[in-house]
Amino acid sequence: MKRTQVAIIGGGPAGMLLSHMLHLDGIDSVVIERQPRDHVLKRIRAGVLEYGTVKLMHEVGLGERMERHAHDGSWIAWENRQPFLIDTRKHTGKHMWSFGQTAITEELYRVRERDGGRVIDEAQQVTLHDLDSERPWVGFEKDGEAQRLECNYVAGCDGQHGVSRNSIPKDLLRTFERAYPFGWLGIMSETPPLKEIMYAHHSRGFALASQRNPMLSRYYIQCDLATDLAEWPDERFWEELKRRFPPDIADRIVTGPSIEKSVAPLRSFVAEPMSYGRLFLAGDAAHIVPPTGAKGLNLAVSDVFYLHRALVAQFKKSDSRYLERYSETALRRVWNAERLSWQLMRLMHVFPDDDDFTRRINLNEFDHLQASPAAQAALAEQYVGMPFEA
Ligand code: RFL
Ligand code: PHB
Numbered sequence: 219m220k221r222t223q224v225a226i227i228g229g230g231p232a233g234m235l236l237s238h239m240l241h242l243d244g245i246d247s248v249v250i251e252r253q254p255r256d257h258v259l260k261r262i263r264a265g266v267l268e269y270g271t272v273k274l275m276h277e278v279g280l281g282e283r284m285e286r287h288a289h290d291g292s293w294i295a296w297e298n299r300q301p302f303l304i305d306t307r308k309h310t311g312k313h314m315w316s317f318g319q320t321a322i323t324e325e326l327y328r329v330r331e332r333d334g335g336r337v338i339d340e341a342q343q344v345t346l347h348d349l350d351s352e353r354p355w356v357g358f359e360k361d362g363e364a365q366r367l368e369c370n371y372v373a374g375c376d377g378q379h380g381v382s383r384n385s386i387p388k389d390l391l392r393t394f395e396r397a398y399p400f401g402w403l404g405i406m407s408e409t410p411p412l413k414e415i416m417y418a419h420h421s422r423g424f425a426l427a428s429q430r431n432p433m434l435s436r437y438y439i440q441c442d443l444a445t446d447l448a449e450w451p452d453e454r455f456w457e458e459l460k461r462r463f464p465p466d467i468a469d470r471i472v473t474g475p476s477i478e479k480s481v482a483p484l485r486s487f488v489a490e491p492m493s494y495g496r497l498f499l500a501g502d503a504a505h506i507v508p509p510t511g512a513k514g515l516n517l518a519v520s521d522v523f524y525l526h527r528a529l530v531a532q533f534k535k536s537d538s539r540y541l542e543r544y545s546e547t548a549l550r551r552v553w554n555a556e557r558l559s560w561q562l563m564r565l566m567h568v569f570p571d572d573d574d575f576t577r578r579i580n581l582n583e584f585d586h587l588q589a590s591p592a593a594q595a596a597l598a599e600q601y602v603g604m605p606f607e608a
Contacts, residue, residue, distance in 0.1 A: 222248040222336075224529060225356045225369040227344060228376030229258055229337055231319065232501030232518040234326035236373055239278055239526040241333055245533050248367060249330075249337040250344055250358055252376070258339075259327065262406060262478055264319040265428045265436055266292070266415060266512035268603030269312035271519045280325055285431050287316040291598060292415040292512075294566075294587070295464050301416065302588045309598035316415070318430040319515055341365075346372055346385040350495035370533075373525060374499040375518075378487075382503050386494040396486040398508060398563060399570055402426075403441035403481050405455055409474040411435035417510070417566055418463050419584070424567045425462035427471065435472070438509075440567055445481050452476050484508040486560055488552060491545035492521070498544055500525050505552050510566060511559035516603055521548050523606050547607055558600045 224240055226233045229251030237247045251258060275281045290313055295301035307313050330337060341358040348354045349372065356367045374382025383391070400423075411429030418425045423440035430436055437459055452475055460468035487506040492499045501518030524547050528540035540547075565580055587593045 220366065221368045222246050223369060223533065224248075224371050224373055225250065225354075225367050226373045226375055227346070227356065227382050228252075228374070228380055228501075228503065229327075229339070230375060230377055230501065230518075231322055231326065231515055232503075232522055233373065233375030234323070234330060234337075235275075235278075235280075235519060236375060236500065236522045236526060237335055237337075238280070238326060238329055238333075239522065240529060241330075241335060242278060243526075243530050243534070245529060247336075247373075248369075249335070250341045250356060250367070251337060251339050252341055252344065253339070255327070255339050259320070259323055261323070262318075262320055264512070264515040265316055265430060267315045267317045268516045269306070269310075269314065270603050270605060271516045272315045272317060274519060274523060275322075280329065281317075281322070284317070284321050284325055287429070287431075288313045289316060289415060290314075291601065292417060294584070295416055295418040295467065296581075296584045296588075297420050297464070299464075299584065300588065301464065301467070302594065303414075304594065304598050304601050306598045306602040309595040310602045312602045314415075314602060316429050322515075344376075344381050346374075346382065346497060349385060349497045352496070354496045370496070371529060372497045374497055374503045375501050377502040378506055380503050382497060382499055383489050385497060386489075390491075390494060392490045394486075394488045394490070396560065398484040398486075398567075399443065400567065401441050401443050401445065401481045401483050402438040402509065403445055403450060403455070404436065404438040404479070405452070405476040406430070406478040407435050407437070407452075407474050407476045408433055409435050409472040412467070412470060416463070416467065417562070418467075419566045419580075420462035421568065422458070422462055425459055427463070427467075437471075441481060443481075443483060447479055447481070450479065455479070482509070484563070486556055486563075488549070488556060490549060492548055493541075493545045498525055498528075498541070500548075504548075505556070507555055507559040508563050509559075510562035511555060511601065513555035513559055513603075517552055517555050520551050520603075520606060524548050550607070551604055554600065554604055
């Protein structure tokens with residue numbers, strides 16, 4: 219327990235996928251997670267995955283038996299106008315997947331357990347040391363006892379509020395940020411979802427219809443950041459949701475009791491560089507996208523793809539070139555997703571400072587997208603995800 223090749227901070231999808239992929243190449247890792255296991259397994263988050271994300275998961279033996287649904291893309295609806303499909307299948311030959319993050323996390327924990335992977339749950343006071351030396355180590359407390367784990371490399375996969383990013387000296391880290399002045403109120407309900415995923419703009423605010431399986435729907439509406447859930451009984455949510463979709467679509471929404479309800483704040487954030495000495499950041503630890511482009515988990519997976527390749531080259535061939543270029547390579551894809559998510563945020567939501575000019579520009583952007591196959595193709599290419607770089 220005292221030593222491993224790669225210490226992975228955070229047992230979310232990024233950390234667990236990295237641990238699994240390293241294991242397939244015979245590289246040892248230990249995952250250090252702050253939360254209890256059932257908390258990690260119950261977290262409800264992503265629902266839409268890129269074609270390349272699911273393809274990679276299959277290549278590493280994951281997801282065959284998991285519930286998933288292919289979609290030709292997602293729809294964009296606009297008050298009083300005809301909706302259109304971001305047709306990824308037509309424009310790129312690739313489809314999108316509905317694939318719940320909860321199921322992915324469960325699958326990752328299942329295979330790591332099967333393969334004897336080491337995951338330390340409920341690790342407290344995690345600290346990173348000597349990252350700029352050849353012998354970094356991780357300190358933490360488990361069951362009240364101080365522990366020390368030595369390693370060759372540290373992977374910082376501990377999400378938005380972890381310790382890894384903050385272990386990089388302040389003067390070496392540059393951050394870029396947009397906070398949005400509203401949130402998403404989301405519910406999960408055991409009702410049959412709409413057939414397709416649909417983003418809707420309305421003068422009352424944004425709404426999204428998504429799904430997890432044929433009897434599990436996921437819906438969101440744009441809400442005030444100060445929203446009090448007690449003021450949002452199910453009936454009020456359904457009524458507001460339906461008002462934001464075109465009437466013929468609203469009529470098809472099947473309502474029922476919610477089994478989960480929460481408010482998610484929305485943020486764009488990037489930290490550069492994504493590495494320092496022997497520490498490499500991956501996933502939400504390095505960047506956050508607002509959920510409009512459905513990119514967060516997809517980016518976590520592409521970071522892991524690049525980081526795994528780099529660590530394998532280092533351990534197996536003493537080739538450090540990929541590690542040296544990791545941050546630069548990962549960031550190209552990150553910024554692409556940041557731009558798309560930000561654009562879709564601007565287009566689809568009602569901002570408090572929107573004036574008539576902005577409203578006309580957004581309306582024109584929708585009309586242009588709806589009428590122009592070239593504009594739809596450009597959107598489809600980004601929505602389905604840029605390919606991983608060689
Ligand atoms: P995670 O999932 O946050 O996992 C990080 C893990 O690190 C642990 N941790 C620590 N461990 C040790 N020591 C510490 N000091 C630690 N601090 C934290 C945490 O407990 C946790 O277990 O990050 P990771 O692995 O990078 O994965 C990122 C994704 O979870 C995230 O990007 C997505 O969920 C974003 N997202 C979506 N992504 C998509 O690709 N498609 C979607 O459709 C999509 N929808 C969404 C989303 C996120 C949402 N919310 C709530 C933010 C919808 C929503 C509403
Ligand atoms: C979801 O199903 O949770 C979901 C779908 C599409 C998004 C974001 C979240 O853009």
